[in-house]
Amino acid sequence: MSLLNATGIVKDFQGHRALDHVTIEVPRGSIYGLLGPNGAGKTTLLRIINQITAPDEGAILFHDHPITPEDVSRIGYLPEERGLYKKMKVGEQALYLAQLKGLSRGEAMTRLKEWFHKFELYGWWNKKVEELSKGMQQKVQFITTVIHEPELLIFDEPFSGFDPINVNLLKEEILAFKEKGSTIIFSTHNMASVEELCDHITLINKAESILHGEINSIKERYKSNQYQILFEGNPKKIEEQLSSRFKILEISENGNGKQVILQIPEGDNSNRLIGELLPLVTIKSFQEILPSMNDIFIKVVNDAS
Numbered sequence: 001m002s003l004l005n006a007t008g009i010v011k012d013f014q015g016h017r018a019l020d021h022v023t024i025e026v027p028r029g030s031i032y033g034l035l036g037p038n039g040a041g042k043t044t045l046l047r048i049i050n051q052i053t054a055p056d057e058g059a060i061l062f063h064d065h066p067i068t069p070e071d072v073s074r075i076g077y078l079p080e081e082r083g084l085y086k087k088m089k090v091g092e093q094a095l096y097l098a099q100l101k102g103l104s105r106g107e108a109m110t111r112l113k114e115w116f117h118k119f120e121l122y123g124w125w126n127k128k129v130e131e132l133s134k135g136m137q138q139k140v141q142f143i144t145t146v147i148h149e150p151e152l153l154i155f156d157e158p159f160s161g162f163d164p165i166n167v168n169l170l171k172e173e174i175l176a177f178k179e180k181g182s183t184i185i186f187s188t189h190n191m192a193s194v195e196e197l198c199d200h201i202t203l204i205n206k207a208e209s210i211l212h213g214e215i216n217s218i219k220e221r222y223k224s225n226q227y228q229i230l231f232e233g234n235p236k237k238i239e240e241q242l243s244s245r246f247k248i249l250e251i252s253e254n255g256n257g258k259q260v261i262l263q264i265p266e267g268d269n270s271n272r273l274i275g276e277l278l279p280l281v282t283i284k285s286f287q288e289i290l291p292s293m294n295d296i297f298i299k300v301v302n303d304a305s
Contacts, residue, residue: 233281
């Protein structure tokens with residue numbers, strides 16, 4: 001069941017089409033990735049979902065009804081453009097923003113103390129925002145985005161500017177929100193994060209949606225029937241005796257031992273390959289090579305150009 005549907009979204013800015021009939025369907029309780037090059041239209045779509053701007057055509061449904069300003073209170077939005085009041089004290093500002101999200105002062109204080117301890121920010125409570133590093137300011141903004149535990153969380157490039165340790169910290173928190181039942185949408189250029197976090201993706205390029213679906217299904221669609229086999233034995237036996245129907249892409253030896261990468265023809269299956277290899281070498285492991293999301297991203301964008 002979908003929590004949010006964006007259907008046929010069109011948005012023009014001064015003769016430039018930012019979104020051209022883009023449709024996404026975000027399943028409830030999922031982590032949904034919006035991918036695409038700079039200028040593809042991802043941020044525009046997120047702003048439309050958040051009622052910051054309106055589409056020229058199309059509709060946004062939230063819980064199967066047209067989204068309203070009242071629904072926005074059930075959404076947490078972390079925009080790509082970071083912005084806090086530089087001269088305000090960190091704790092004072094976080095408390096103010098939490099109360100804007102509908103929390104009482106007491107509840108806001110309780111939750112903020114927990115988050116500030118978790119993110120190692122508590123010692124900065126009475127410091128001015130301008131005294132914080134960029135990474136610390138981003139942590140504060142993340143906290144104020146999620147403090148009211150919204151049903152839908154939207155992050156625009158959430159990992160930008162973070163070191164690997166803090167990227168992992170945010171990933172853990174995003175997964176924790178999913179476990180609690182939240183639905184998450186985020187845009188990113190970080191394909192490794194997509195692999196780790198996302199259940200579904202939409203790839204937007206030049207204002208159009210050119211690929212969408214469940215991650216594993218997309219990988220299956222773009223696989224090329226390649227297999228990696230770790231083995232013991234003489235590599236020459238494979239080179240000389242394996243049927244020519246199987247294309248040898250690479251034979252090498254590294255810390256894991258000897259390996260061969262093979263491609264089987266379309267319509268054939270791996271059982272026949274295993275049957276031919278068994279008399280030649282001792283197989284230690286056998287696995288299909290699925291394309292990474294980075295490989296798929298590059299291929300689809302290039303094909304669409």
